[in-house]
Structures are given as structure tokens and as C-alpha cells.
Amino acid sequence: MSTLYMVATPIGNLDDITYRAVETLRSVDVIACEDTRHTQTLLQKYEIQKRLIACHAHNEINSAQGIVALMQAGSDVAFVSDAGTPGISDPGLRVVKAVREAGFAVVPIPGPSAVATLVSVAGYVGKSFTFEGFLSPRKGRRTKRLAELLARNEAFIIYESPFRIVKTLDEIAAIDSQRQVVAGREMTKKFEEFLVGTAAEVSAQLSSRQAIKGEFALCIAPTEASDSDDDDSEA
Template identity: 60%
Template sequence: MSTLFIVGTPIGNLGDITFRAVETFKSVNVIAAEDTRHTLQLLNHLEITKPLISCRSQNEEFASQKIIKLLDEGQTVAYASDAGTPGISDPGAVLAGLARKAGHTVVPIPGPSAFASLVSVAGAGGKTLIFEGFLSPKPGRRRSRLRELLATGDAIVLYESPFRIVKLLVDIAEIDGTRRVVVGRELTKLHEEIVEGTAEEIRDDFANRDKVLGEFAVFISGVKKSKLSDESTDI
């Protein structure tokens, strides 16, 4: 049996690559990637040359079988998504599960993630934190799921694109405008921006800009559950 390494890579700033990630890329026989062109840029920066194989969300199960065949042959493989930690709103989970089921060792090489980066500076988290990733792009489904998440009273972290960030903030403001919201835009990158306020305040900020660019992570604060609500569950 062989080893599959699941490698976290920078979400923007190349200086965030870990020593262990670099050594892993250097040591394996093959590197599998969500987008080989994107990963090739990182490898060129690190002056590492390795055979590359594609494993995207659209073909992850099919590509995983090719990777498992390589593992069966005794080759070691590292997997990297385009940015951040594979399996967190990125492909990689299917591959890891199938590789372990096939009897191979799956080793995590921890690295950056927008989720952890935003939570670290949000200033609040509580004991329970829900990570939902990207909500549905369909307005009805997005609002329905958002209502369910906000009804838990727990803190929530979402991802969103620049094309829908204002719509998401509109929905949060309409469903529960009392929540404290922290939005991270282009985390770790040159134009990194962290904005805090109510959903309405941040919505107005972005809605009044000429152009909204970048990838977004959104932290929504939790609310303290009342004692009465807690006691009612014991009835």
C-alpha cells in the first residue's frame, strides 16, 4: 500500500505555504490537482517539477480511480486544490475517502483556509460554529437555508462570490438584521479587506462601490439562547 497526502496550499499569499507542504511536493512521485495549470504556477514558484494529474469536482470520482491505480502501483501522490485546504468547499473529500477504502494511508498536510483565517480575526465564535460554505445561487433556496442556519442561534461562516455578496447581505439583513457580521474579502492577498458591522451597513458599503471584486468569507455572529428556551427542551 502507498500514501496519499492531502496538502493545504495558500489562499492568496504564497508566503503561507508550509515547509512541510513544500517537502511533501518534493518527495512524492505524482501531484494531483484541482486545476493543473493553477498548481503548476505554484510549483514553478517553488522550483518543483513533478508529473501532474487532474482531479476536479466535475470528474473527481473518475479521476480518483486513476490516482488509486497509481497508489496501487506503489507511487506516492500529493493532492492540492486551487487554494486552501482540500475538502473544505473544494474537491478532495471523495478522493481521500476512496483512497482509504482501497487500503492506502491518507495523510493530512495542514495549511491555510479562508474559513479559519476569518474566524481567527472575527473576534467571536462561541462553542458552536457552523461552516456552510457556499449557499445555493438560487434566491429561494439560499434564503430558505439561511433562515434555517440563523434559527440555530449559532455563529455561521459562509463563502460567497463577488457577484452575489450584496444579495447575501440583503438576505441576512431581512431575516435577522441584529446579527453582527464580519466580511473578509481577498483574505491574505494584496487587497485584503475585513469589514465589520450589521448586514445592512456592510450591504450599503458594497452596494455603493463601482465594482466589487474578490472572493468573500462571511462570519455571522451567534446569539445567546434564552434560559426559557433552554428549559423548554426538557419538557
């Protein structure tokens, strides 16, 4: 029976792909991807030649049915987003749902994820955190959601574009001027950097630059330090 493989791909450094991901991409009949040109760059590095089909946010419902049809015809399919793990602030959910409803197996091929990458170096995340992904572009909704997240005594992670990162940091600072953040920019790439401080301090650092480039992942610290790394369970 045909299988759909959800394959995690590098978030920047192409060397971060797993052996299993490469072998999976080599073994399938078709690769569904968010942007065929972007995925082709990755495939060329590993000398993989496969049929590519586009499956992105604007055509995912129709593309999911096409993927099901390919699998009904006997093809194994790999799904990749532009970067990271599919389905995490990326297309993939509708594809998985359609394939499962059609009776086919869905197999994860784990690997890179921007949220996990940032959490590993943030120093603020213990046993639990909230992953919010991209906030609403509408100011009212965005500010309301930020206030809700900041009211919790828990770290949370958001993604942000270079065009809105300063505005988002300023909105956080306006709600809680002392809240600590870690901003990861261009993670795993040549110009990777991590900015640490209050939201206002990090905003000031970025605002002083002539241009802000690269995608951001932002970890906002909980209101209080906790011993959440301790194991409270009894043997």
C-alpha cells in the same frame, strides 16, 4: 506502501505554505490538483517539477480511480485544491474515500484554510460555530437555509462570490436587520480587507463601489454575546 497526502496550500499569499507541505510536494511522484495551471504557479515559486494530473469537481470520481491505479503501481500522490485545505468546499472527499477503500494510507498535511483565517479575526466565534460553505444558488433554498442558520444562537461561516455577496447580505438583513457580520475579502492577498457591521451596513458599503472584486468569507455573529471562551470544565 503508497500514500496519499492531502496538502493544504495558500489561500492567496504564496508565502503562507508550510515547510512540511513544500517537502511533501517535492517528495511525491505525482500531484493531483484542481487546476494544473493554478498549481503550476505555486510549484514554480518553490522550484518543484512534478507530473500533474487534473482532479476537479467534474471528474473527481474517474480521477479518483486513476489515483488509485497510480498508487497500486507504487506512486506516492499529493492532492491539492486551488487554495486552502482540500475537502473543505473543495474536491477531495471522493478521492479520500476511494484511496481508503483500496487499502492505502491517507495523510493530512495541514495548513491554510479560509474558514479558520476568518474565524481568527472575526471576534464572534467562541467554542462552536457552523461552517456552511457555499449556499445554494437557488433563492428559495438559500433563503430557507439562511433563516435556519440565523435562528440559532451560534456564529456561522459561509463563502460567497463577488457576484452574489450583496444579495446574500440583503437576504440576511431582511431576516434579521440587526445581525452583525464580518466580511473577509481577498484574505492574505495584497488588497485584503475586513468589513464589519450589520448585514445592511456591509451591503451598503459594497453597493457603493463601482465594482466588487475578490472572493468573500462571511462570519455571521450569534444573536447574543456569550462567555463561550470561558472554560467551564472542572479539573
